Amino acid sequence: MAQMTGTFTSSRPLHELTACEVGPLLREGRLSVEEYARALISRVQSREPDIHAWAFFDPESILASARKLDSLPPDQRGPLHGLAVGLKDIIDTDDMPTEHNCPIFKGKVPASDAPLVTMLRSAGALIFGKTSTTQLGCSSLGPPTNNPHNADRSPGGSSTGSAAAVADMHVPLAIGAQTAGSVIRPASYCGVVGLKPTWNAVSREGVRIYSISLDTVGFFARSVDDITLLTNIYGLHDDTQPPPGELDFSAARFAVVQSPAWHLAEPATDAALEAAAAALEAAGAEVERLDLPELNPVPQWHATVMAAEARISLLADYGARPHLLDASARAQCEAGQHISRSTYTTAYDGIAALRPTFDALAGRYTAIVTPSATGEAPLLDEVRSTGSPAFNAIWTALRVPVVSLPGLTGPNGMPVGISLVTPRYHEQHLLRVAQSVARVLAPRR
Template sequence: MSKPLHKLSATEVVALTRSGKLSVEDAKALIARVQERDPVVKGWAHFDPEIVLASARALDKIPTEKRGPLHGVAVGVKDVIYTKDFPTQQFSPIYKDDHPKLDASCILTLRASGALIFGKTHTTEFATCQKGPPTSNPHDPKRSPGGSSSGSGAVVGDFQVPLALGTQTGGSTIRPASYNGIFALKPTWNAISREGLKMYSITCDTLGLYSRDVKDLDLLTEVFRLKDDVPPPAAPLDLTKAKFGFVKSHVWPKAQPSVISAWETAKELLVAAGAEVEEVDLPTDFDNLGIWHRNILHMEGQAAFLGDYLSTPEQLDPWVTKHVVNDTATTRKEQLESYDNIARLRPVIDSIAAKYTALITPSVTDEAPVLEEPLRFTGDASFNLMWTVLHLPVVNVPGFVGPNGMPIGLSLVSPRYTEQALLHTVRQVEKVFAKGGWKLE
């Protein structure tokens, strides 16, 4: 191996393990990496090297012909996702040290595919709330790794594991990807089962995937069987035949100079690569998506957290409580109109997106914010909300750098259930964006 283990992608680990050059137990190099870096990054809510090593040894005993497509790959798991071998604490005092002996559906799939479940990564309380966990951005510990998938984004960005699971209800997968300079796929809503995750908004909660290499996202889409009706061609995308729709959306006024600069650079680089780019003005109805998204989260959060509120109200963050007590007096009528209007727009945005190789939109408003105690605010999700509630797949593609040297990514978006085509596009676009100045190392 020319590279140290912690620098390997999942795809590389799989290949080396398959050829016998690597054992799963070699993951102790990753354990060492965690032990070295966790005092700074603080990405893990629970990490138990003994259990990881025991799992690794068990995986090493599986005969070659019975090994799965992720055999031996270490995966970090956001701490709102139930795992049999580790506690699931939700960054909530209510669930401190709580350990339901349950594997979420996605964990069953990962285990059956040979993954090495590596530990639980920090989240905001129940993947809600503005208040961040202790995690820092690996590229600047003074800054936020984003949230709510704070730990998952940070430990992948910090080369502690090649893959991690996050979730997204607003911008909780894509925003940390941008802040940590890595890839993330937020698939179509429910394309991966969200069973076995603490629920916030049933309409929005989506399992998300982190990696440092787009090929690893391909691997994960195979594992989770995300299949387009029409698979993309085997040949790489020819950028001179590609057309990208740049969507500013109603949130554009929130874009800071760092993001505007990335946006302009992306356009120039794509044009230089021979692609066509055009700005897409969405119909004015789409301007309401922010408020509709908010109505849905508020009212679905009311149902989701009622049980915790009635059981242990004093241990809930006020951000959670306000849903249950309906502090804004949101009505069922508003909730239903939000559902119905958004549902009406889903096929509309599918049609718009289908006219382009991909839509491109900001992942964030700015570089990762500087952490301020005690809130440790995880940043602004404004650019992510509409795509979450519209259920479209989104990939954060890193490539750009802000004035503070922090990474900035852009979101590529495609119609519902076209993850394969979207990743096919990303494989070429990432090479173009890589000229934007960001290099993860």
């Protein structure tokens, strides 16, 4: 299905290309941003009736932005020149509404871009639209988005549309945010790469607050290299730059951690974790089973902190216009009310004390290998529940970077992700490892 462009002929449809594949063509002018945008727009138009990934999508304004990017002389083209990025609709944009899937914000266009959007635009990105989210990024009731691999199943949430849009090849890149498992879980369900970086490594200004000490901006793409592209524009450097090139598996040591959420693991997750461990061993790595009883209180601590902080975030709207919040958001605000100040500080301080301990421990391994979700994407129920974040909440609380890799599938043919985890601020090391591990997990790619 070759496509003809000005000077460029691809053997694959343009929408299938990753950011790293299409980026050089755009920067070098072998493909115009407008042509690329038209290809993606037509992909969205053919698929969106089944997927519903977008909360705001306006082809005319996309094309206007594309033409502006095309008019830039080559020496002014940024590292993301012309690359289409979807933004979770809790992220402020000054040229599109930011509606948070909540009637309070219906049609409201923020006065300024979130700084993370400013940085995307500075790098030349083509902001493609706003992706669907659960209400205010906090509700567990899903938007009308369907999983691209099977429309009867949930794409996960709360960064629902960001995961679905990347998986369904509407855009190569998307931004989301995670408070429990809102990036890693949808990445797993939709079979894409997801990165939840270290907490506050990327500015969360202009991104709706849910639980301030947990909320973390995260990324979706279809390759690890594409995620690295995003981390570079956000300045996510490690203290020590990892060596270039492939990981030497014979010198690598992985710890497989079932985590305190293991009792929730379905057979698909059990099998995926075993398959990942076997693949790493087959590649020559040392693989150790690691029990971490220190993590046992973390799920409850996370739940306590999230509920108490959610109440702070929701209190104004809950007081002024509760009928405009959905049942899940209201219930969260009410639950937070029953958490005492001392229960909250005990949970908060407990997690905080564990962070340096965990960093030291995780630092002894190339990476920790752990599930991304309890199983395959669940069948959609009446309220479109987005699945369990149990396997993600622990790492969000510890604020460590997590990448979810696709490549494995469950008994229903749905993707099952595998998470790699490192100490805080080791994103570049993590992504280098992930790139090699991704090949081992999905050798046919």
